[in-house]
């Protein structure tokens with residue numbers, strides 16, 4: 001049997017500095033409930049964390065959207081809350097209610113968090129990455145990830161998701177030194193977890209800062225920008241070639257330019273980001289995004305038009321096509337197929 005020569009990944013080419021036309025494509029939350037094959041395996045596993053911590057299952061779920069849509073990158077199936085779980089924080093996912101954690105709200109609880117991550121929790125993630133990398137073709141990149149310290153802290157302090165992240169924001173305002181200790185622990189844990197994923201075979205890592213947009217400018221600098229810069233420095237100290245994507249959802253144009261100055265390989269844009277203003281950032285870093293996930297559900301002419309606008313606005317700069325946030329469970333598969341076709345069509 002003759003083998004195809006190894007192909008270069010267009011996704012990695014953009015992260016490494018090239019402009020690609022058409023842009024490489026993947027979708028946040030691309031493995032998930034909108035896929036019937038995901039729902040079937042999820043039912044077999046019984047619960048979400050079993051799916052995450054069983055390498056065979058996590059590998060299979062990671063590969064499902066690649067088989068269906070041939071995206072240019074796979075993202076390892078896991079969750080940002082694996083990090084607090086690996087720091088000994090109780091975690092469960094209750095049907096229809098989202099995550100529940102044992103809240104970490106005072107200096108004693110933060111001081112009691114261990115220095116290192118529990119390998120019983122992180123090991124299955126690294127094994128799933130090694131298995132997935134071995135199963136993927138060379139041109140399909142594999143992304144590892146973690147939550148940014150700020151976003152992970154919002155769940156740890158509240159013990160669940162909240163509308164306005166008020167519990168973490170109040171702790172940060174009332175007891176900044178206590179909150180700083182939590183962020184510092186999460187910076188170290190994030191560096192270790194991302195390095196573990198890179199060593200296991202992840203070609204790039206993405207840091208999800210879902211709640212970056214709720215902080216004022218001072219707080220953004222302290223709780224989002226500084227921890228991100230420290231994580232990047234910690235990774236590059238050990239792996240100078242490591243590729244890092246930052247996704248500070250809801251961040252202002254000013255905040256995005258501060259993040260670009262760290263030297264990350266790409267910045268994820270949510271759908272509210274103004275591409276005409278941000279285009280010049282594309283000289284410093286690749287831009288990833290930014291279709292509104294609701295447009296993908298609604299479909300029709302408005303979807304085609306926005307895909308074309310995104311491609312045109314970012315034509316000639318380093319661009320990775322993605323959604324502006326995760327795909328929702330109610331998204332019709334036919335609309336994802338249409339997206340793939342329109343993103344890969346000649347401009």
Ligand code: CP3
Pocket residue numbers: 027028029030031032033042048075076077078079080081097098099145147161208210326
């Ligand atoms: O992108 C991918 O396909 C990789 C897997 C992935 C998941 N979660 C799987 C998941 C990734 C990258 C995440 C990130 C994540 N997890 C974030 C940051 C990005 C974002 O979407 O804002 C956050 C805040 C979490 C925490 C989390 N996990 C919440 C709040 C929930 C419940 C809400 C929901 O969508 O159900 C989860 C559960 C979760 N994580 C599911 C999946 C596929 C659904 C679980 C199920 O099958 O019932």
